Amino acid sequence: MLKILKYSIYDLLRSRWSYVYFLFYLLLGFVLLFLNNDVNKAVITLMNVIIVLTPLIGTIFGIMYFYNSKEFTELLLAQPIKRSNIFMGQYVGISLSLTLSLVLGLGIPFIVYGLFRSAAIFDFTLLLVVASFLNFIFVALAYNIALSTENKIKGFGYAILMWLFLAVVYDGLFLISLIAFNDYPLGKFSLIATMFNPIDLSRILILLKLDFSALLGYTGAVFKEFFGTAFGMVMSMLVLSLWVILPVLNINRKLRKKDF
Amino acid sequence: MNIKISFFKCKSSVFNLIFFIFFIFIGTNTTVFSQSKTLEVCSSCEFKSIKKAVLSANDGDTVLIKKGIYKETSIEVNKAISIIGENNPIIDAEGKKENIFHCETENFSISNITFQNVGMSYVKEFAAIFIYKSKKFVVKNNDFNSVFYSFIIQDSSDGEILNNMVVGTMEDETKAGNGIHIWKAKRMHIEGNTVKNMRDGIYLEYVQHSTITKNKSIGNIRYGLHFMFSHDNVYDYNEFTGNGAGVAVMYSKRVEMYHNNFHHNWGTASYGLLLKEINDSKIEENTFQDNTTGINLDGCNRISYKKNNFIGNGWAVKFIGACYENSFEQNNFLSNAFDLSYSSKLNDNSFNGNHWSEYTGYDLDHNGVGDVPYRPVKLFSYIVNKSPDALVLLRSLFVDVLNFSEKVSPVFTPDKLIDDKPIIKRIHIND
Structure with a gap:
């Protein structure tokens, strides 16, 4: 598996897209800090970009890579290598290279602008951790979709739909339910509802770290009580990990039955 | 001849x-x-206690307190004398439930003394300096450490409270006292005082025609400034930072606030400035930065808000209701989570010629005024008014999409609530 991982990382590092992605974040980081000159505020703006863009890029990259390297994968499958090794190697390869682009791309400008001297370092670290999680989660989800649809166009469509659902539609449904059940205490409900969407969970995690809880009123107090504690933090990291583990397990389950 | x-x-x-x-x-x-003579108080002087010196002083005398710690309380000041500390003497109440100075006269002054340890009581308020039915007094350059109340001033007029420093160690609101507490007074002048960690920094009730200027009220557990029924007062160049509930002012007319700083009043029940039933007032050239709510208006009429800075607040301005004829002109609204929250009808309130950092319009003729009106109320802020729990979705992509669609064709937000002449560049304000 490590060998496959190595090859897929090499392959990706040689591809243009990793560099484009890296340069994009590098530019974004520098421009943000240049315009803001305040690391704290840049973290907030960055969060807005990251929670939308990272899942999208992860999804598209994952699905593209799968379909593009399909022939090579089939060649590998003919070799005496375990199926799960091949696909896990590829999966971790993509996720890692994406994460690398992101961490380096954002890390460099922030370090240049004196991150270590500012108090924002923990918020920034959390931002990077969450973004990495989002990469792993959405590449896994994309692989799930790719494995279950042979048709490239269909697969692509489903993947984009999945992203659209989690990034936009889910929040719409969430909002409608919040308005519809306005008369009931909704603290617990919103807590659980955010757990079921990795994008929402990441957003709330970062918002609370930036102390937006004061804005959020009663629900904010419930959230702060939960996420503010070490237990809440561990819990939410656990949920994010589950969001990685469950799709990965599903990939492996699908692999066993799939006929290539 | x-x-x-x-x-x-x-x-x-x-x-x-x-x-x-x-x-x-x-x-x-x-x-x-x-x-007119000077009565010196120290351990080797004629007078060993302040009380005796004050007792034997006549009108116009000076009581000079030399360096040392004096464990005295209930010193009655009922003649026109100056009480001056030399080399920072300390008067320690040792936690007794009594006032240190009880003043009831005219033309007196107290200066350069450190007061400490006035006892807390649930029944009666005790202060380091209690001034009752007095006129023309000056209290300046004193320090107050862990006192229950530092000043209580009642039924007095023409007093000056200058450059005092009050530092409390308050933790519980019910056990805490106020820094400068004035009940029923006229023509007071409060300048250059610093109040930290008390319950209310400056508390005024029935105080009229007074000026409150260049004070700092920091980290008090309730309000930085709290006044009620106090008409015709001027507040300028004050700083209110990190107070538990910010600044709350109520039931007053003709209040003028200039060049004040309200910042970092951040918490679930915190306001930069909470206005309740304030009428005919002016709030100009103030800065509201990093507060949960910059200004909260409840039943306020005919107030002019001009040239204020609203920076990085949760809500810059929140209208609760029953507000008429408030006008916002030439203010800067910069990166607030919500510029405006509005729950009732427009009611003749106007927004004109402000700078909004979220304005996305254009200025074709380059006259500095945007050609497209700005709508300060977003759909999301409207939704949040209806169901506050929806705030959980703050900064989600869906909300941005929602706001954008509402901006393109307004359906829910009040359509007359617009700034017709949004200023393109940040308005320069002299601080």
Whole structure:
């Protein structure tokens, strides 16, 4: 598996897209800090970009890579290598290279602008951790979709739909339910509802770290009580990990039955 | 000739009389001066206790307290004397439930003294300096450490409270006292004081025609400034930072606030400035930065808000209801989570010529005024008014999409609530 991982990382590092992605974040980081000159505020703006863009890029990259390297994968499958090794190697390869682009791309400008001297370092670290999680989660989800649809166009469509659902539609449904059940205490409900969407969970995690809880009123107090504690933090990291583990397990389950 | 001489004589006698009166006047004056004496208080002086010195002082005398720690309370000041500390003497109440100074007179002053440890009581308020039915007094350059109340001033007028430093150690609101507490007073002048960690920094009730200027109210557990029924006062160049509930002012008319700083009042029940039933007032050139709510308006009428900075607040301005004829002009609204929250009808409130950092319009003729009106109320802020729980979705992509679609074709937000002449560049404000 490590060998496959190595090859897929090499392959990706040689591809243009990793560099484009890296340069994009590098530019974004520098421009943000240049315009803001305040690391704290840049973290907030960055969060807005990251929670939308990272899942999208992860999804598209994952699905593209799968379909593009399909022939090579089939060649590998003919070799005496375990199926799960091949696909896990590829999966971790993509996720890692994406994460690398992101961490380096954002890390460099922030370090240049004196991150270590500012108090924002923990918020920034959390931002990077969450973004990495989002990469792993959405590449896994994309692989799930790719494995279950042979048709490239269909697969692509489903993947984009999945992203659209989690990034936009889910929040719409969430909002409608919040308005519809306005008369009931909704603290617990919103807590659980955010757990079921990795994008929402990441957003709330970062918002609370930036102390937006004061804005959020009663629900904010419930959230702060939960996420503010070490237990809440561990819990939410656990949920994010589950969001990685469950799709990965599903990939492996699908692999066993799939006929290539 | 005779007549002439008598005239001259007469004239000289008039001169004599004038001289006589003049000398008497000077004489009496000098006798007053010679009577005004300085009574020194220290461990080796004639007076060992402040109380005795004050007791034997007469009008116009000075009581000079030398360096040392004096464990005294209930010192009655009922004559026109100056009490001055030399080399920072300390008066320690040792936690007794009594006032240190009880003043009830005119023309007195207390300065350069450190007060500490006035006892807490649930029944009665005790202060380091209690001033009752007094006029024309000056209290300046004193320090107050862990006192229950530092000042209580009642039924007084024409007092000056200058450059005092109050530092409390308050933790519980019910056990805490206020920094400068004034009940029923006129023409007070409060300048250059610093109040930290008390319950309310400055508390005024029925205080009129007063100026409150250049004070700092920091980290108090309730309000930085709290006034009620206090008309015709001017507040300028004050700083209110990190107070538990910010600044709350109520039931007053003709209040003027200029060049004040309200910042970092951040918490679930915190406001930069909470206005409740304030009428005919001016709030100009203030800065509201990093507060949960910059200004909260409840039943406020005819207030002019001009040239204020609203920076990085949760809500810059929140209208609760029953507000008429408030006008916002030439203010800067910069990166607030919500510029405006509005729950009732427009009610003649106007927004004109402000700078909004979220304005996305254009200025084709380059006259500095945007060609497209700005709508400060977003759909999301409207939704949040209806169901506050929806705030959980703050900064989600869906909300951005929602706001954008509402901006393109307004359906829910009040359509007359617009800034017709949004200013493109940040308005320069002298701080």
